[in-house]
Amino acid sequence: MPHHGGRELAVVEPASFGLVGTGTWAAQVHAPALADCPNVRLVGVYGRDPGRTAAVAEPHGAQAFDDFDRFLDGVDAVAFAVAPQVQSALARRAAEAGKMLLLEKPLATSLAEGCELVATIDRADVAARVFLPGLHSAEVRQLIASARALQPQTATASFNSRALVPGGRFADSPWRSEPFGPLLDVAPHMLAVLVSVLGPVVCAAATRTGKAAFQCSLDHAGGGRSSFSLDLLDETRTGPCELYSFGAADHVLEGGPFQHDWLACYREAVRSLTGGDASAYGQVADVRFGQELVAIVDAACASIATGGSVKRTAPAGKVRRLG
Numbered sequence: 001m002p003h004h005g006g007r008e009l010a011v012v013e014p015a016s017f018g019l020v021g022t023g024t025w026a027a028q029v030h031a032p033a034l035a036d037c038p039n040v041r042l043v044g045v046y047g048r049d050p051g052r053t054a055a056v057a058e059p060h061g062a063q064a065f066d067d068f069d070r071f072l073d074g075v076d077a078v079a080f081a082v083a084p085q086v087q088s089a090l091a092r093r094a095a096e097a098g099k100m101l102l103l104e105k106p107l108a109t110s111l112a113e114g115c116e117l118v119a120t121i122d123r124a125d126v127a128a129r130v131f132l133p134g135l136h137s138a139e140v141r142q143l144i145a146s147a148r149a150l151q152p153q154t155a156t157a158s159f160n161s162r163a164l165v166p167g168g169r170f171a172d173s174p175w176r177s178e179p180f181g182p183l184l185d186v187a188p189h190m191l192a193v194l195v196s197v198l199g200p201v202v203c204a205a206a207t208r209t210g211k212a213a214f215q216c217s218l219d220h221a222g223g224g225r226s227s228f229s230l231d232l233l234d235e236t237r238t239g240p241c242e243l244y245s246f247g248a249a250d251h252v253l254e255g256g257p258f259q260h261d262w263l264a265c266y267r268e269a270v271r272s273l274t275g276g277d278a279s280a281y282g283q284v285a286d287v288r289f290g291q292e293l294v295a296i297v298d299a300a301c302a303s304i305a306t307g308g309s310v311k312r313t314a315p316a317g318k319v320r321r322l323g
Contacts, residue, residue, distance in 0.1 A: 014041045015100070015274045018071055020090055021081030022047035022056045024169070030081045033266035035060040040270055046071040072097045077273065083175045084109045084184065092120040101128040102273050105188040106297065107290035109175075114294040118287050129273045130290030132192045133260045134242075136268035140193065143244060143255035147197045150253055152246040155198060155226040157190040161240035164212050164232040180301050182212040182232045187300065188293045190228045193244060198224040200292065205309035206300035216300050217309075 017034050019026060019042060026045075034042040046065045047053035053064040065071035068090065072078070077100035080087045088108045091101055101121065107130055108114035121128045134140035147155070163170045170176050176185050183206075195201065203219035213231035220226065243256040272285060299310040 014039045016041050016043045016076045017079055018044040018075035019079050020046045022052040026081035027056050029262045029266055030079055031056050031060055033263045037267050037270045044071050044074055080104050088113050088117050092117055095121045095124040095126050100126055100273055103130045105130055105132055106184045107294050111295050111298040114291045118291045121287055127273055128287045129285045130287060131269045132285055133265040135192055135285050136265040137260055139258060144196050147246040147253055150246055150248045152248045153224045154247040155194055156245045157194060157228040159186050159190055159230045159242045160234040160237055161232055162235055162237050165235055183214050184297055186230045187297050191293045191296055194226045198226055201296045203309050203311045204296060204299040204303055206303040208304055
C-alpha cells in the first residue's frame with residue numbers, strides 16, 4: 001500500500017462501467033463521459049446490433065457484447081442509454097445481479113412499471129440514480145437554491161425545441177414519437193426543478209395543445225401552484241429553450257435559457273453514483289425521485305385521457321428537495 005507523508009493511503013479501485021445502448025446519445029454523451037470520468041473505467045458496451053455496438057465501444061477501448069448476462073459479469077455498474085421500456089426490463093436484471101445503476105429519464109413509461117423497477121432495486125439493495133441534467137448543472141442548481149430561498153407560491157416552466165421536426169435530433173426516435181412520448185421525454189426535466197422548489201404534486205391537469213405539444217397545471221402539497229408547457233415541433237428554434245419563472249408576493253425570479261454541458265452533467269451524475277458528495281444531491285436524483293416524476297407524468301396522461309384533473313396522494317415520507 002502506498003505511503004504519503006508517513007500515512008497510509010487507501011487504494012480505491014476504479015469502478016468498472018458497462019453501457020447499455022448504441023444510439024446517437026450513447027455515442028456522443030454516455031460513452032465519452034464515462035471514458036473521461038476519474039475513478040471509472042468503461043469496459044463494456046451492450047447492444048443488439050454488433051456493428052453499432054462495436055462503433056460505440058472500440059473508440060474507448062471497451063468490449064462489445066451482444067449477450068447481456070456476459071456483459072453483466074464484467075462490470076460493477078451499468079449506465080443506460082436506451083428507450084425507457086427497454087431500460088426498465090434490463091435494469092431489473094442488472095439490479096438482481098447486484099450492479100449499481102445509472103438510469104435515464106423517464107425511469108419507466110408507466111407508474112406500475114416504475115414501481116416494479118424501484119421495488120427490484122430496493123430488494124437488491126443496490127445504489128441507483130436517474131440522470132436529470134439540470135440537477136447536475138451548477139447553473140440550474142443555483143436557480144433552484146435561489147428559488148427556494150424566495151419561498152414562491154407560483155412557478156411556470158417551458159421547454160421548446162425542434163427535436164421531432166424531420167431532420168431533428170430525435171425525429172427518428174420511435175418512443176418519443178408516440179402520442180405521449182414528448183411528455184414522457186421532456187416533462188421530467190421541468191418537473192425535477194419545479195418539485196425541488198415547490199415540493200410534491202397532489203393534483204395534475206393537462207391538455208394536448210399540438211401534435212408534440214402539451215400544457216400542464218400542478219397543485220403542490222405545500223399549497224403552491226405551477227404549470228409547464230412543452231413543444232418538440234417548434235420550427236422557430238435552432239436549439240432547445242428551457243425557461244423558468246418563480247413568483248413570490250413582491251418578487252419574480254427567472255431562469256434560463258440553459259445550455260447544458262451534457263458531458264460535464266453526465267460526469268457529475270456518475271460521480272454522485274460512485275462515491276461523490278452524496279449530501280450535495282440528497283434524494284433528488286435517486287430512483288425514488290425518478291419514480292415520483294413518473295407518477296406525475298402518469299397523472300398528466302390520465303388527465304388528458306379523461307378530460308379532467310387527476311388527484312394523487314403525496315409520496316409516502318417526504319420527497320427531499322434540493323438543498
